[in-house]
Amino acid sequence: MSDHAYVPEIATTRDGVEHEVQGWQGDFYGGKLGFWLFMLTEVLMFGAMFMVLTYYFTLHHQDYIDASASLNRVLGGFNTVVLLISALTMGLGLLKFRSGDVKGAKLMIWATIFFASLFLGVKAIEWSLEFHHGVFLGLDALQSGNAHSKPFGQILFFGMYFTMTGLHGFHIIIGIGLMLWLLKRINANKVTTDHHILYWNIALYWDLVHLIWVFVFPYFYMIGADAGGYNLPDIGSLFGGHNNEH
């Protein structure tokens, strides 16, 4: 609440032994724990979406592969690398900050913001390409019961594709916002090399965004990468289900 240094209180036992009290002020570990718990909720949210995705995968193998094959792997792959590098710049930035190089750290944050925006730009191109191919939420191809309708499995695949990449993109936008805010706090000297929990947590957040993409990318783009020549393992059978290709 205030900038003056927090002096921990002392609790005294009956025998006069003194114990330092952990206050909520300046609790670095508490801040980190809290943020990790928050990230757990994100993991569960995306986890639940992966669950939905996998459930329909067990039902609609071939549709998923076909749909996956039609995604733009070049742009997706490019984005993977962009995100990878942005995670590096973020990490190096924090490292610089902790070693006292504030200027270098700010440069690194700007670099991360650049890569994040690049990612969004590519994503926008990708989505608009899909829109022009007639595959987009609300278009005929993803509605049932008309001449352009795709099979159920593809409707569901693309439904989840737009939902998950959309939510992921939303997280990136939030991340950019957080980084800009962080820069402001650093400039205002509210985040200092001794008191950098905010920076630490935003770096964690950025790694989480990266982490989610690590699974989103192969699940959507790669499962149908070579759709011609092979069969997927029948993961449906692992769960006692059956697939509908019979």
Next chain:
Amino acid sequence: MSTNAKVDYQAEKGGYYKVLIGLLILTTITFIQPSMFLTDATFVVQLLIGLIKAIIILFYYMHLKGETLIGWTVSFAVFIVIFFFSIVIYDVNNFQYVDESHISSATTSAGSPTAGHHSASSESSHTTSEHTSGASHEATHSEH
């Protein structure tokens, strides 16, 4: 533990680059795998690579190494997700009378324009049920 302490940039940055190179290699594998090797198991291989990448990121970029409390909670949450995964997928895949009961992408949906849900769906389900109800009856028995 105090992670608030100062660090030596030059000493630590090497680790970050090593991780980056590792991740780049794994990404390359991700790309070439479907056309190169283990093409029968692309899905599993892809997710395994993802898992390895995730663990590297968690351990090194996110400094999870050595954090017992947080580490355990993370594993617990991941366990819960996987647990939900398995039960739900098992269950909805085993909706009673599986054979006739799944909303599948069979020919009914793809080709039929106009609003034919009513007749089309009930008709198809009726016919299939006649074919398979004997089999499903046996299935019900064997479950007990």
Next chain:
Amino acid sequence: MSKSYFDETHCAIGHPKTKVMQWLLTVDHKRIGVMYAAVMFTFFFIAIATAMAMRIELFAPGAQIMDGDTFNQAFTLHGVIMIFLFIIPGIPAVFGNIVMPLMIGAKDVSFPRLNWFTFWLYILGCLIALSSLWTGNGFADTGWTFYAPYSLNTNTNVITTLVAAFVLGMASILTGLNFLVTIHRLRAPGMGFFKMPLFVWGIYATAWIQLLATPVVGITLILAILEKYFGIGIFDPAKGGDPVLFEHLFWIYSHPAVYLMILPAFGIMSEIIPVFSRREIFGYRTIALSSASIAGIGYLVWGHHLFTSGMSDIAKTIFSFLTFFVAIPTGIKFYDWIATMYKGKVILETPMLWALGTIITFAIGGLTGVTIAMVGADIHLQDTYYSVAHFHYAILGGVVFLFFAGLHYWYPVVTGRMYNESVAKTAFWLNFVGINLLWFPMFIAGYYGMPRRYFDYLPEFEIYHQISGIGAIVILSGLLLMFWNFLSNWNTGELSGTNPWEGTTLEWHLPSSPPPLENHTKVPYVDFNPYEYHHGKPVVKFDYETMKRID
């Protein structure tokens, strides 16, 4: 008299001068808890008003005061308010905020400003929910469960309600997160996990559920919203989606949510029983660990809401089997509480009366829950008035009654004053008689085949509805009397002193009542168990200036 938290506060932004702004911007956990209580009980009475309207409608077969669609909106409104606005934030948001930091000897929660933000997020959620009453095609008519595909087809304002539920879910997550870190980091020195008061154990278990279950329903609601806006097809059978999947995802959260409601309530019970028996609690460790195990097992049993939804028979069997495992730790707790009275001195003041009454009503709610955990029995009783009566006995007769017990018990801590004892006892008896009159007939009606969510019914069921109607009036008068008692004594009641009940936990060792801004004068060192009595007197005594033990 020294300054209390009513006189001064810390604020999230700046140092506002006016009283109103000081309340709106406060980060003090006690003030936030009081504000939660004020908002929540306002909504509680709105939901009760809807419930009364439904009871009037059901007093006789046929349409009395509303038509089918209005009735559907009414029970949805009742359910959404009661579940999302009242009972889920419920005890954690009020007493978790007010009492939990006091009990562990902390100055505040770990993230006071996040706490402030969470409160306003909760208010935002409430406003969104209410706004759908007057916008669009009226309030959602889906029932609080939002089952697909009905929620996707109806053209009422479901989206708004879904958004509200999502925002409230976020608030719930943040509350849980805050409490978890608080309990992990801010316990007074010396207070190990097994020296925590049992209410803190309840909150701790609850916080884990809030954190790990809510995201699942959050994403389910998002998928439903996207489904309505963009038609992504995930739950829509016309596009290959699966409505049963929605039910699974929904109950993965909403079943643990039931334990999220009851665990802190059990915590309140565990506080009241030893204090009013003037002796140490029976089986402290068992009660603490059973809270944790109920939270754990509670994750694995959601499927018992789906026994008639077409789930596979194996899954039904497994879920039914696991469900019985929840009953075991719950039962043990009950026996522990009762055994606590043995060789004690049972003082039947109002909080104790509520606690003992709840043992009876929750036992009915719990045991009828066992009935519908039996798959075969549930085939008959699912979606009938039997389950309606069961969960009202468990939630009203369990959670809310204990909430009321807590309101009486901690009233002196919050206000520094005492309510009128005889009025409070009258209110209790009205509530206790009322709940049984209101819901017991529904067990019978449900068994005889009265489905829930019917606004008109076959004449065979008239008598049960009429007894219920009378019970509703009795319980309503009890509630009004009770809250009138609280409000009228807020500023004028007798001064209570810091420890009117001879309690032992740290919230009874404050320098003044109501407590000052930063709670205890100094943080105490905790080298004692939470309920230490010797011959009916608290063992631990403090010098409130230095917070050193002087016994």
Next chain:
Amino acid sequence: MLQGFNTSGTVIAEHIQQALEINLWISLVLFASVAIPLVYLAWKYRENNVKDEDIQNVTHNTLLEIVWTVVPTITLFVCFWYGYTSMVTARTMPAIDDSIVVEVEGSKWKWRYEYPANESGFVHKLGGAYTKPVRDENGKLIEKGTMGKSALYVPVNTNIILNMTAPIDDVLHAFFIPAFRMKEDVVPGRITKQWFNSNQVGEYEIECAEYCGTDHSYMYSRVVVLPIAEYNTWFNSNEETPEGDYGNSGDAILQQHGCKSCHAVDSDKVLVGPALKTRRLTKEQVLDVIENGQEKLGYAMGAMPAGMAEGTDAEEIAAYVAGGMIGTQPASFAACSSCHGEDGKGQYGTSPSLVSYDVDLLRNVLKNGKEGMIGTMPAFPYVSDEEVSAIAEYLENTK
């Protein structure tokens, strides 16, 4: 108590009833084990009966704790066992060869039953909506609600398997016969099954137990268990319903397609679907809509499904509607009334009034144009709402 609740004579009902009774006794014992000590201890150790010195901090008693853990656990597993076995009874379908398989379709808000073809190849299709009770303004009952002939007729002492589903664009329902203690959800696009075998001739209520919207409370039907000979006579005939006093309602045929629950026929009242009284449609148009469905009007609730009535039924309806719905209403008209209302005037936002075009329909047609049987009406998107209202009023007056 519902008709036949205790005498339905099905093996499932008996088994589940047994489970419920065992559970009741166990519950009572467990409840007593909580309530009696509670009251006794609260009385024995009441405030003015105990001296402070006598208070003792008893915190453990291993034997007692084991007892109150193990005994309830055992009783709970007894409960589980009976719950499990009664479920097995309910879920183990009889062999298909010695059963009658009836297809059940639940939709908003009616049950329909389709039997296998009989000797002469005729397929019985029964069912439809419950007629709501009629009341005056004060809520006094004028006419009782009836099940109509929306009944499921089955022979006694025979295994009946129900293959249940709902149209893919419908919602969840649950097929619940309290007297038989059986219930299962009806899921759109999926098939769920139940079976029963009653040894008691009689009539039993069917209810919908999964919330499904406006008329959820009226989604009744009835299962009628007939003597075998009587059933066979009916089954092998082309009669709609068996001879005799089953399904105590006169206008059952009107219910057959369950249409009148949504559409007005005699009045202009807008129910779920539009009213059906109009001269504005030709017979061909009506026929076209019945056969092919209608979804070109951009209504929020979606389309009229195709194939609500077939063959001569459809012809009859078309002639009747096109004729301004004057004279005797054909039985088959019930097919229309589920959406367009008994009086054919439809319901706001769902299906158009067949009596006259209402404001909403007008606005839609003007904004979006309309592809009809008689050609395409072009869109007039710039017509303002006031103008639409004015046109509607004009049309209303010219009628």
